Amino acid sequence: MNAVADISPVAKVGGQPWARIPQDLYIPPDALEVFLDAFEGPLDLLLYLIRRQNINILDIPIAEITRQYMEYLTLMQAMRLELAAEYLLMAAWLAEIKSRLLLPRPAQAEAEELDPRAELVRRLQEYERFQQAALAMDALPRLERDVFTASAAPPERQIQREPPPVSLADLLDALREVMTRAELFGRHHIQQEALSVRERMSQVLERLDALQFTPFTALFHPEEGRRGVVVTFMAVLELLREALLELVQVEPFAPIHLRRRI
Amino acid sequence: MILEAVLLAAGEPLSLERLLDVFPESERPERDAVRKALLELMRDYTGRGMELIEVASGFRLQVPGLYSPWVSRLWEERAAHYSRALLETLALIAYRQPITRGEIEEVRGVSLSSSIMKTLQERDWIKVIGHREVPGRPALYATTRAFLDYFNLKSLSELPPLAAPRDLDAIGATLEQRTAQARPQTEFPDV
Amino acid sequence: MILEAVLLAAGEPLSLERLLDVFPESERPERDAVRKALLELMRDYTGRGMELIEVASGFRLQVPGLYSPWVSRLWEERAAHYSRALLETLALIAYRQPITRGEIEEVRGVSLSSSIMKTLQERDWIKVIGHREVPGRPALYATTRAFLDYFNLKSLSELPPLAAPRDLDAIGATLEQRTAQARPQTEFPDV
Numbered sequence: 001m002n003a004v005a006d007i008s009p010v011a012k013v014g015g016q017p018w019a020r021i022p023q024d025l026y027i028p029p030d031a032l033e034v035f036l037d038a039f040e041g042p043l044d045l046l047l048y049l050i051r052r053q054n055i056n057i058l059d060i061p062i063a064e065i066t067r068q069y070m071e072y073l074t075l076m077q078a079m080r081l082e083l084a085a086e087y088l089l090m091a092a093w094l095a096e097i098k099s100r101l102l103l104p105r106p107a108q109a110e111a112e113e114l115d116p117r118a119e120l121v122r123r124l125q126e127y128e129r130f131q132q133a134a135l136a137m138d139a140l141p142r143l144e145r146d147v148f149t150a151s152a153a154p155p156e157r158q159i160q161r162e163p164p165p166v167s168l169a170d171l172l173d174a175l176r177e178v179m180t181r182a183e184l185f186g187r188h189h190i191q192q193e194a195l196s197v198r199e200r201m202s203q204v205l206e207r208l209d210a211l212q213f214t215p216f217t218a219l220f221h222p223e224e225g226r227r228g229v230v231v232t233f234m235a236v237l238e239l240l241r242e243a244l245l246e247l248v249q250v251e252p253f254a255p256i257h258l259r260r261r262i
Numbered sequence: 263m264i265l266e267a268v269l270l271a272a273g274e275p276l277s278l279e280r281l282l283d284v285f286p287e288s289e290r291p292e293r294d295a296v297r298k299a300l301l302e303l304m305r306d307y308t309g310r311g312m313e314l315i316e317v318a319s320g321f322r323l324q325v326p327g328l329y330s331p332w333v334s335r336l337w338e339e340r341a342a343h344y345s346r347a348l349l350e351t352l353a354l355i356a357y358r359q360p361i362t363r364g365e366i367e368e369v370r371g372v373s374l375s376s377s378i379m380k381t382l383q384e385r386d387w388i389k390v391i392g393h394r395e396v397p398g399r400p401a402l403y404a405t406t407r408a409f410l411d412y413f414n415l416k417s418l419s420e421l422p423p424l425a426a427p428r429d430l431d432a433i434g435a436t437l438e439q440r441t442a443q444a445r446p447q448t449e450f451p452d453v
Numbered sequence: 454m455i456l457e458a459v460l461l462a463a464g465e466p467l468s469l470e471r472l473l474d475v476f477p478e479s480e481r482p483e484r485d486a487v488r489k490a491l492l493e494l495m496r497d498y499t500g501r502g503m504e505l506i507e508v509a510s511g512f513r514l515q516v517p518g519l520y521s522p523w524v525s526r527l528w529e530e531r532a533a534h535y536s537r538a539l540l541e542t543l544a545l546i547a548y549r550q551p552i553t554r555g556e557i558e559e560v561r562g563v564s565l566s567s568s569i570m571k572t573l574q575e576r577d578w579i580k581v582i583g584h585r586e587v588p589g590r591p592a593l594y595a596t597t598r599a600f601l602d603y604f605n606l607k608s609l610s611e612l613p614p615l616a617a618p619r620d621l622d623a624i625g626a627t628l629e630q631r632t633a634q635a636r637p638q639t640e641f642p643d644v
Contacts, residue, residue, distance in 0.1 A: 040538050041563030058627055086563050114625040121624050126560055129616045133548055134540035136613035140604045141518045144533070147605060148271035148524055150503040150514040151464035152312045153324035154333050166344060166352075168413050172422055174349030175357065178370055199418035202359050202404035205392045243395050244360070244402070261395040266502030267520035272527055273464065284523040311457025329458035332475040336463055 042090035043127040045072060050124070057124050062101060062117060066094040093120070200235035205244060205260065213248060213257035265299055269314070269323045277320035348378045355388050356409070356421060360402035362394050379403075387412065456490055460505070460514045466602055468511035509601030509608060539569050546579050547600070548615050551593035553585055570594075578603065 039045045049068050050057060073091055076083055100116040141147050208214050219236065220229050236258070239245040248257045268284050269276060281296055300321055304314045313326050325333060351374060354366050367374050382388045387409040393399040405418070415421065459475050460467060472487055482490075491512055495505045504517045516524055535543075542565060545557045558565050573579045578600040584590040596609070606612065 040541065041561060043562035058624070058631060084563065090562070114621065115628040117628055118621055118625040121628065122619070122621050123560075123562065125619060125624070127562060129618065130541055130544050130548070130560060131537075133544040133613065133615050134537065137544050137547070137604065138535070138540050140606070140613070143515075143603045143605070145525075146518040146521050148516040148521075149273075149464055150270035150461060150516050151273045152270070152461040153273075153322055154462035155325050155327040155330040166349065166412075168422075170344075170349055171353050171356070171413070174346060175353035177346070178350040178354065181371060196417070196419040198357070198359050202391055205360060205402065206404070210392075244392060260392055263500070263502045264520060264523050267516045268502075268524055268527060270461075270503050270514075271516040271520070271524040276527075280527070284526040286526075309454070311454045311459075312461050323461070325458045325462045329455060329462070332455050332459055333462040335475040335477075336459060336467075336471065 041084070042069075042087050043124060044131075045069065045087075046090070047124060047128055047131070057121055057128070060117060060121060060124075062094065062098050066091075066098050069094060196231050197234045197238060200231050201239055204232065204235050204239060208245070208258055208260045210260040213259045216247075216256035216258055219258070265296065266303060269321060275317050275320040275322035280320065344381075345378075347372075347375070348381060351378050352382060352387065352405075355382075355403050356405050356418065359404040359418075360391055361404075362400040362402055364400055456487070457494060457514075460512065466508050466511040466513040471511065506605065507607055508605060509598045513602070536569075538566070539572060542569050543573060543578065543596075543600075546573075546594050547596050547609065547612060550595040551582055552595075553591040553593055555591055576603075 039048065046065065046069065049065055049072075050060060053064075055061065070091060073083065073087060076087070097116045097120060143149065204219055207219065216236075219232055221232075222229075224232075236245065240247060244261055246259050246261050248259070249255075264284070265281060268281065278293060278296060281300075282290055282293065285291065300314065307313050311325060311329065312323050314321060314323055316322075347370075350370055351366055354369055355361055358365070358369075363374055363379065379388070385408075386406055388403050389406050390401040391404045392402045394402055410417065413421075455475070456472060459472065469484060469487060472491075473481055473484065476482060491505065498504050502516060502520065503514050505512060505514055507513075538561075541561060542557055545560055546552055549556070549560075554565055554570070570579075576599075577597055579594050580597050581592040582595045583593045585593055601608065
């Protein structure tokens with residue numbers, strides 16, 4: 001794996017991209033902050049140091065990389081940049097790996113123990129994978145940058161709202177609920193009444209005028225039969241009882257007239 | 263094609279100046295050339311799902327009014343469900359009509375929002391048929407012909423009889439059964 | 454042409470279902486007919502100022518990347534440039550979802566700023582889809598459909614492939630080998 005490839009500029013100074021840092025580590029003081037800001041943490045800084053030297057991650061020279069890493073840290077501290085704890089943690093880890101590599105390892109331990117660099121390499125590789133993935137993702141055609149939603153002004157909008165459907169079962173369900181509640185609280189006693197009478201009450205009320213009298217007989221339709229007549233009659237009585245109607249008879253046996261109470 | 267792309271991406275009218283500005287100075291075409299290209303586009307779009315028109319602030323791509331029936335359905339609000347309060351109110355009006363708002367409130371035990379009555383009236387399911395002669399002259403509500411039609415009823419007497427709450431459970435079960443049998447093909451019978 | 458009109462008016466991806474819904478039930482074409490018509494449109498647009506593509510939430514008419522030099526000049530503001538930190542975080546969530554914040558921090562080796570997570574959530578690119586059942590019940594993040602739409606993807610499988618991981622044992626073995634090879638020359642090769 002050649003880790004160097006094309007690395008994107010790590011910083012911009014005065015509009016000039018800085019792909020790499022001068023070997024002698026001289027950085028204009030005002031640019032340093034910008035430069036260090038460009039690192040996304042210790043792993044990123046390490047990867048940068050490794051790539052800069054064109055080294056494979058697997059050949060990572062711990063001593064040299066540790067030395068360079070510490071130099072950066074010193075620089076950062078000299079600049080009084082607040083060092084994130086992660087940077088210091090990494091420094092400690094690097095030092096530990098270095099010392100473990102220097103220590104002679106007992107023969108029998110060698111078989112079980114992994115190379116002390118292995119975990120560092122694993123993390124560097126893992127991070128590098130996602131760095132690359134982020135670059136690849138950034139290169140995807142992106143809405144608002146590369147492609148744009150095509151649109152045309154919609155025509156005059158006719159707002160249509162389709163009313164929700166209701167089933168008779170829903171209605172009955174609702175009624176059941178309200179009745180149960182009413183009964184439970186004893187608020188209201190709903191008496192049973194033939195629906196046809198209540199319907200007729202509505203019809204009669206609608207038919208009647210508040211200003212003009214309507215002949216009583218006009219409310220009856222013989223074609224409805226005896227039952228219909230009874231229903232109408234009961235509806236009129238109920239309306240009278242509820243004081244919704246006014247009944248007028250000028251003289252006995254004269255035609256009865258009705259009108260809505262105003 | 264550049265003009266088409268730019269107009270499509272803009273989503274707003276673009277003046278001739280703005281259209282010219284999308285070209286770097288060195289490659290900027292003549293005003294007349296752009297105008298001519300726009301006229302050609304206008305012609306090209308005949309019979310298409312879009313048209314190019316000139317409005318006060320420039321050139322705009324729009325969907326012809328012809329397509330409005332389909333386009334409008336895009337934004338149609340999905341049929342939601344009516345609230346329990348609305349259904350209870352409707353049930354009470356159906357079974358106890360003519361009825362005042364106060365009477366509905368009394369049975370339901372809560373005050374009734376105006377929006378419910380408005381919705382029911384807008385849907386043409388209820389109407390005011392008079393006023394009760396008590397102080398305040400409250401309106402009396404009743405169901406309409408449209409209400410009966412919607413529920414496939416010839417008259418109110420075809421509504422399941424109003425009985426004691428316990429019996430309503432049984433009626434509900436029967437009704438559901440019947441409805442299910444009557445319309446085996448539809449999943450959600452709307453009656 | 455109806456499809457073209459509707460897609461243009463919508464200005465957002467439309468699923469096949471939504472496209473079918475714009476037709477009244479009685480005139481609704483078959484799914485396959487609509488699909489075929491869309492494929493035809495896709496072909497028709499070759500070389501035009503727009504293209505029809507399928508992304509996660511449906512079909513979208515868009516101006517191809519080819520025209521972005523001109524289209525970008527329409528707006529003064531340059532398209533948002535996202536920081537590496539944000540892109541790396543997004544990549545981790547995209548490839549490793551569902552993932553906790555701690556796991557993202559573990560791979561990146563730095564703590565994650567809340568503003569990044571907030572930006573990603575505000576853009577509707579990521580969302581919390583649950584919690585890991587460990588102490589503290591950390592939120593599990595995943596990418597959204599809007600994320601796929603934005604990056605012109607139909608599904609996560611269309612993401613660029615991630616470099617193959619190497620497990621610790623393999624790394625260890627390679628390291629041993631290399632060190633062994635290197636030893637003859639220097640006593641402490643890299644160290």
